[in-house]
Amino acid sequence: MGQLNEGLVYTDEKCTGCNRCISVCPVLQANRAVTENGENKVLVDGDACIHCGACMDVCHHQARRYRDDTGRFFEDLKRGEKISLLVAPAFIANYPDKYGQILGYLKSLGVNHIISVSFGADITTWGYLNYITRNDFRGGISQPCPAIVDYIERYVPELVPKLVPVHSPLMCGAIYIKKYMGISDKLAFISPCIAKKSEMERPQNQNYVSYNVTFGHLMERLNGINLSGYNATDEIEYGLGSLYPQPGGLKENVEHFLGRDVMVRQIEGENHAYEYLEAYAQRVGNRRPLPFMVDALNCGGGCIYGTATEPGNACNDDILFEIHKQRTAPRGKKKKNPWDREAAHDVRLKRFNEQFKDLKLEDFLCTYTAKDARPARADSKKLEEVFRSMEKITEKERNINCGACGYGTCKAMAQAVCGGFNKIENCIYYVKKRLEAEKESINQMTRHLQERQEAKEGKYQEILLEFERIQRAISELAKGNQECAQDATQMAGAMAGMADFSSLLKTSVDHVTASVQGYDAINEDIVKISNQTRMLALNAGIEAARSGEAGKGFTVIANRVRDLAEQTNGTIANGKRQSDSIIPAMEELGEETVHFLENVGNINDGITALAAGSQEIAAKAEEIEHLVDRILGQMADVIKE
Numbered sequence: 001m002g003q004l005n006e007g008l009v010y011t012d013e014k015c016t017g018c019n020r021c022i023s024v025c026p027v028l029q030a031n032r033a034v035t036e037n038g039e040n041k042v043l044v045d046g047d048a049c050i051h052c053g054a055c056m057d058v059c060h061h062q063a064r065r066y067r068d069d070t071g072r073f074f075e076d077l078k079r080g081e082k083i084s085l086l087v088a089p090a091f092i093a094n095y096p097d098k099y100g101q102i103l104g105y106l107k108s109l110g111v112n113h114i115i116s117v118s119f120g121a122d123i124t125t126w127g128y129l130n131y132i133t134r135n136d137f138r139g140g141i142s143q144p145c146p147a148i149v150d151y152i153e154r155y156v157p158e159l160v161p162k163l164v165p166v167h168s169p170l171m172c173g174a175i176y177i178k179k180y181m182g183i184s185d186k187l188a189f190i191s192p193c194i195a196k197k198s199e200m201e202r203p204q205n206q207n208y209v210s211y212n213v214t215f216g217h218l219m220e221r222l223n224g225i226n227l228s229g230y231n232a233t234d235e236i237e238y239g240l241g242s243l244y245p246q247p248g249g250l251k252e253n254v255e256h257f258l259g260r261d262v263m264v265r266q267i268e269g270e271n272h273a274y275e276y277l278e279a280y281a282q283r284v285g286n287r288r289p290l291p292f293m294v295d296a297l298n299c300g301g302g303c304i305y306g307t308a309t310e311p312g313n314a315c316n317d318d319i320l321f322e323i324h325k326q327r328t329a330p331r332g333k334k335k336k337n338p339w340d341r342e343a344a345h346d347v348r349l350k351r352f353n354e355q356f357k358d359l360k361l362e363d364f365l366c367t368y369t370a371k372d373a374r375p376a377r378a379d380s381k382k383l384e385e386v387f388r389s390m391e392k393i394t395e396k397e398r399n400i401n402c403g404a405c406g407y408g409t410c411k412a413m414a415q416a417v418c419g420g421f422n423k424i425e426n427c428i429y430y431v432k433k434r435l436e437a438e439k440e441s442i443n444q445m446t447r448h449l450q451e452r453q454e455a456k457e458g459k460y461q462e463i464l465l466e467f468e469r470i471q472r473a474i475s476e477l478a479k480g481n482q483e484c485a486q487d488a489t490q491m492a493g494a495m496a497g498m499a500d501f502s503s504l505l506k507t508s509v510d511h512v513t514a515s516v517q518g519y520d521a522i523n524e525d526i527v528k529i530s531n532q533t534r535m536l537a538l539n540a541g542i543e544a545a546r547s548g549e550a551g552k553g554f555t556v557i558a559n560r561v562r563d564l565a566e567q568t569n570g571t572i573a574n575g576k577r578q579s580d581s582i583i584p585a586m587e588e589l590g591e592e593t594v595h596f597l598e599n600v601g602n603i604n605d606g607i608t609a610l611a612a613g614s615q616e617i618a619a620k621a622e623e624i625e626h627l628v629d630r631i632l633g634q635m636a637d638v639i640k641e
Contacts, residue, residue, distance in 0.1 A: 068308065269300035
């Protein structure tokens with residue numbers, strides 16, 4: 001396998017991988033299906049391609065292009081290289097009103113000689129006739145078309161011995177210029193053909209023609225240049241070889257000299273020529289009768305509509321009129337003119353040989369090499385594996401032959417896959433089967449998802465009910481919590497009032513304690529006074545006793561005073577005992593009141609915190625309630641979907 005896209009024909013970025021190029025290509029391995037950056041492309045294997053141009057004709061995306069030497073030709077002219085031109089007769093036919101100006105312009109750039117290849121075509125005809133008659137070579141295949149020669153050497157090598165070993169008109173003209181005219185310039189061919197470059201590069205031809213300057217690229221190069229001031233005429237007279245570019249041109253030349261008694265098989269066109277060669281190989285192998293020779297051209301319209309001509313010329317009948325004019329134009333009135341149609345065929349041939357009597361046939365002979373580049377046929381086991389990988393099991397499936405892959409048959413596609421030239425993903429049947437399998441898989445997944453969705457919807461309904469219960473509970477909690485917060489606030493107010501009352505009670509207890517303690521002090525003073533009174537009463541009683549009868553009344557008073565003092569002391573003592581029990585109780589009450597105040601404060605702080613917490617809980621409950629509302633709404637939307 002060669003480097004992809006490195007040959008004369010290549011694929012550019014506009015390729016869509018549509019396979020149309022594969023469908024017309026006569027070579028299985030010339031097109032390689034690849035994937036680049038996720039996109040399908042069909043690239044060209046330069047070593048396998050025969051440059052027939054069929055892919056360029058059929059590509060609607062204009063993604064197939066070709067390389068030639070036009071750019072290098074102009075660069076070398078500019079550098080002063082000595083270059084002479086060989087001009088294909090098809091150039092004059094394609095540009096009958098412009099060719100003189102174009103050639104004149106090229107001569108102004110430095111081109112030395114301008115020579116028509118029609119003269120080389122006359123030499124080729126002369127060489128064919130002489131080689132065939134000398135060697136009794138029947139059934140030979142003409143070789144002016146390098147695409148035909150390349151195909152035979154690589155893909156029908158058993159026909160190589162049937163190629164007439166005479167150079168093409170281009171090479172015959174180049175050899176004549178170099179060997180017989182002594183021109184040492186580099187030669188550039190104004191060419192209608194991409195494949196001519198491969199002919200120029202054949203080892204035996206490399207010293208002759210240096211540039212393949214194609215019509216299409218030349219006209220692109222000259223676009224916008226004013227050519228009106230230039231003119232040039234051919235330096236060698238045209239011969240009947242001017243007819244070579246059209247289909248049957250060689251046949252007409254042969255018949256001109258040998259008559260119509262000889263059978264020349266005319267074959268042209270990419271759609272037919274290569275199938276014919278395969279069939280012809282079988283005919284040769286079966287030793288069946290062969291024609292005098294086979295005039296084979298790759299292009300259906302001949303070289304005048306060659307692979308490197310401008311696309312718009314394919315429908316231009318003016319080109320055919322120009323060829324017809326060259327066919328019917330007088331060939332001069334010289335005696336012994338080989339083109340004289342009034343002369344007998346044997347006379348024409350004699351005169352023709354006389355014209356080229358100074359030429360050596362050996363100078364214009366060439367050789368061919370059987371290269372046999374046909375891909376190895378996959379064995380039945382490998383082919384079976386590929387068919388199964390393409391999901392083609394039955395004979396019917398293996399003979400659908402829809403052609404969407406670009407190949408004519410499913411077997412050809414399988415062979416291409418075996419050879420690594422294509423991939424099973426480019427088989428539309430395989431893709432269809434895979435899509436059907438994917439579709440069924442998706443259907444199963446859809447059914448499974450529907451079942452899961454239905455189950456999920458039931459679960460959603462249950463969850464919705466649970467959320468609704470949660471929502472109600474949260475609402476009730478929020479409401480109860482709000483009431484609790486209000487009650488806690490009221491309790492906090494009441495506890496604050498109780499704290500104030502307790503504070504007043506403590507003050508009152510302190511006052512009572514102080515009063516009781518003051519009462520004790522007064523009692524002590526009373527006790528002192530009572531004791532003094534008692535002592536005075538005692539003294540008064542003693543004095544009254546001393547006084548006798550006179551003191552009896554006073555004694556009674558003194559006794560009463562003493563009794564009163566005793567009662568007072570008893571009362572005071574009793575009050576003292578009460579005071580002694582009251583004061584500790586009041587002190588204990590005061591301490592308890594202090595503890596009570598502390599507890600009231602703590603409780604009040606707790607109730608205040610409870611009220612604040614209840615308010616915060618109420619706020620969070622409200623947030624949760626809103627969240628639950630949103631979840632319920634979203635779940636309802638999911639169920640609807």
